Amino acid sequence: MPSFGDFTGPSRIYRDRDVLSPHFIPDTLHFREHQIRELMSILAPALQGRKARNLMIYGKTGTGKTCSVKHVARKFEEERQNARITYINCRMYNKPYRILSKAIKALTNGLDKQGYGLPFYYEKMLEWCGEGRQLILVLDEIDMAKNIDELIYTLTRANDELERGGVSLVGISNRLTFKEGLDPRSKSSLYEREMVFPPYTAPQLQKILQQRVELAFNKDAITPGAINLASAYTAQESGDARYALKLIARAAEYAEEKGLGRITDAEVKGAREIVETDLVKEAVDKLPEHHQLVLYAVARLTLSGSKYARFEEGKDGYLFSGEVYEDYSELCSKLRKSAKTARSYRSYLTDLEMLGLVTTVESGKGIRGHTKLIKLGHTPQETISMMRHKFGE
DNA sequence: CTTCCACAGGAACCAGCGGACC
DNA sequence: GGTCCGCTGGTTCCTGTGGAAG
Numbered sequence: 462m463p464s465f466g467d468f469t470g471p472s473r474i475y476r477d478r479d480v481l482s483p484h485f486i487p488d489t490l491h492f493r494e495h496q497i498r499e500l501m502s503i504l505a506p507a508l509q510g511r512k513a514r515n516l517m518i519y520g521k522t523g524t525g526k527t528c529s530v531k532h533v534a535r536k537f538e539e540e541r542q543n544a545r546i547t548y549i550n551c552r553m554y555n556k557p558y559r560i561l562s563k564a565i566k567a568l569t570n571g572l573d574k575q576g577y578g579l580p581f582y583y584e585k586m587l588e589w590c591g592e593g594r595q596l597i598l599v600l601d602e603i604d605m606a607k608n609i610d611e612l613i614y615t616l617t618r619a620n621d622e623l624e625r626g627g628v629s630l631v632g633i634s635n636r637l638t639f640k641e642g643l644d645p646r647s648k649s650s651l652y653e654r655e656m657v658f659p660p661y662t663a664p665q666l667q668k669i670l671q672q673r674v675e676l677a678f679n680k681d682a683i684t685p686g687a688i689n690l691a692s693a694y695t696a697q698e699s700g701d702a703r704y705a706l707k708l709i710a711r712a713a714e715y716a717e718e719k720g721l722g723r724i725t726d727a728e729v730k731g732a733r734e735i736v737e738t739d740l741v742k743e744a745v746d747k748l749p750e751h752h753q754l755v756l757y758a759v760a761r762l763t764l765s766g767s768k769y770a771r772f773e774e775g776k777d778g779y780l781f782s783g784e785v786y787e788d789y790s791e792l793c794s795k796l797r798k799s800a801k802t803a804r805s806y807r808s809y810l811t812d813l814e815m816l817g818l819v820t821t822v823e824s825g826k827g828i829r830g831h832t833k834l835i836k837l838g839h840t841p842q843e844t845i846s847m848m849r850h851k852f853g854e
Numbered sequence: 855c856t857t858c859c860a861c862a863g864g865a866a867c868c869a870g871c872g873g874a875c876c
Numbered sequence: 877g878g879t880c881c882g883c884t885g886g887t888t889c890c891t892g893t894g895g896a897a898g
Contacts, residue, residue, distance in 0.1 A: 558874085579874085608882095749885095782861070802887060807862070823862090832861050 473679070473722040474713050480677035481710045483703050486531050487672060492665045493529045496658060500533045503654055504629075507544040507595035508537070512620065512627035515651050519634060520658025523701030526633050527601055529658075534599065543626075544595040551606035560612060561586065564598055587619060590626030603632040604639040613647035660700025666692035670705055678713070683724040687712065690729045704736070711736050738843060744816055745847050751801055755809045757852050758789040759819055760844040763837050779822070779834035782810070796852060810835070818844075 479485055490497065500516075507513040520526045534546040547564045554563045561582045568589050590596055598616075603609060616628050632651055661669065670688050691712070695705040709724075711732035716724045745753065762780050786806050793800035801809075810833070813819045821833045837844060 556873095801885095803861085804863085804888080805886060808886095811863090 472717065474682045474717060474724065475677060476679050477677055480673055481706050481713075483706065485673075486528055486535070487676075489672075490525060490529060490532055491668050491672065492661065493525050493658075496525075496529050496656060497533055499656060500529060501536070504533065504537060504546075504597060504631075507597055507629065508540060508542070510543060510593060510595065512595060513597060513629040514653040515630045515632075516654040516656065517632045517634070517652050518656045518658065521660055521699065521701065522635050523699070523703035523705075524658040524660055525702060526635075526658050530599055530601075530631065530633065537597075543593055544597065546597045546599060548599045548601065550601045551604075552602045555606045557606075557608050557612040557615065558582075560598075560600065560606065561615075564596070565589075568596070583615065583619070586628070587623060590619070590623055590628060593625040595626060596628045597631060598628065599631045599633070601633045602635075604634045604636045610647045613651055617647075617650050661696070661702055662700065663692045663696035666695050666700070666702065666705050669702060670709060673706065674709065678724075682722065683709075683713075684726070686726050687724050687729045690726050694729070694733055707736050707739075708732050711739075741818070741843070742847055744818065745844070748816075750798075751805070752809050752812060753848055754792055754796075754798075754852065755785070755789050755806060756813055756818055756844065757848050758785055758792055759813075759835055759837055760848075762788050764842075764845070779836050782807075782833040782835060785810075785835055792852065 480487075503516055504513050518526050518530070531548065534548060537544070537546050545568060547567050549560055549563055551560065554560045558579050561579065565582045565585045569585065586596070600606065606612070613630065616630060620627050630651060667688060670692055674683055674688060688709075691705055691708045694708065695701065698704060708729065709732075712724050712728040715728045715731050715735075716722075719728075721728070745756065748756070759780065762785060786803055789806060790800040800806075810819070810821065814821050818838045820836050820838055823833060
């Protein structure tokens with residue numbers, strides 16, 4: 462019989478699990494020295510009591526944006542006299558009111574009572590800065606926040622009003638299109654400086670993984686080949702360092718389950734599939750119901766084959782937009798739900814495509830005039846099995 | 855060449871809802 | 877605790893597109 466001791470004893474592989482977590486910030490960040498220098502030079506004036514320029518940072522997920530900023534913030538905090546950096550994630554704090562109240566609460570501890578209005582926090586902020594202090598607001602995932610124009614306007618006004626001290630903004634986004642939705646005035650104010658974080662290349666990922674692995678694992682718990690493989694997979698996928706870390710963490714789990722003391726190519730290969738389905742599953746689970754239904758319809762039609770397949774050549778496995786809508790409506794009535802209009806359905810499709818769950822092409826030659834051809838991004842069996850418990854037959 | 859088909863996707867509008875404000 | 881406001885997700889309406897049919 463197994464005992465719990467088998468599962469709770471010291472790991473043969475891990476020395477420190479936290480190192481592979483996406484929140485871990487290493488002491489040295491490889492291949493971001495340049496960006497870190499630039500960041501520091503932009504923020505440095507605040508340490509001398511002058512207002513720092515506003516800054517906008519771009520880069521895909523897992524390119525070290527947040528990590529670099531936090532790294533710099535840590536150094537900054539060591540030297541601060543009359544300046545503070547406050548980090549806020551806009552996914553959680555997604556409105557001017559919430560952002561400002563969060564920031565002020567961090568500044569003046571012991572103000573966690575609820576119920577103050579926006580003007581109150583604004584005054585508090587002026588008060589704090591008015592004593593000659595510099596505040597730097599880091600807004601991560603700034604594209605998730607609403608009314609960002611209003612917030613920027615408020616802060617610009619605050620700077621005008623202040624004789625001493627000031628507020629600066631650092632925005633972080635992974636969507637380049639974020640810029641377009643902004644009011645021209647707040648655009649020019651936020652974009653005083655701009656930085657772009659490129660994706661990591663395979664050799665870079667390799668070095669980064671090497672560094673983390675040395676901290677996280679026991680000596681020789683992973684083969685160099687396994688690291689190379691993980692970097693190569695990640696680089697051809699997206700260059701997302703988080704993906705690489707996830708891959709390694711999964712491979713480690715895999716090796717532990719098999720009772721191995723060492724991670725090799727085989728575990729990384731195995732982990733890749735798991736991570737992939739993990740990610741898809743995560744995305745699918747978070748989807749609103751009707752998005753899921755549309756995806757489900759696409760999946761089951763892919764299995765049964767397109768009714769109009771005979772019309773097409775070359776475009777293998779694509780479905781027509783119309784038949785997917787039909788099937789979706791049918792699915793809805795079977796589940797006693799009312800189907801949304803065709804117009805809504807079309808915007809669901811666009812959403813699904815943006816998430817990479819389906820791919821579409823405009824119909825070209827000879828097929829039914831102007832329509833969209835749809836193809837599933839992953840295997841239908843996999844997709845269906847994820848949703849079968851909800852809609853399945 | 856005109857009309858039709860089957861859809862794409864923008865714009866305006868509307869209902870419901872949660873939060874701010876008094 | 878009621879009122880107002882703005883956002884969200886959806887619908888309706890509309891114009892655009894490009895091959896097929898007449």
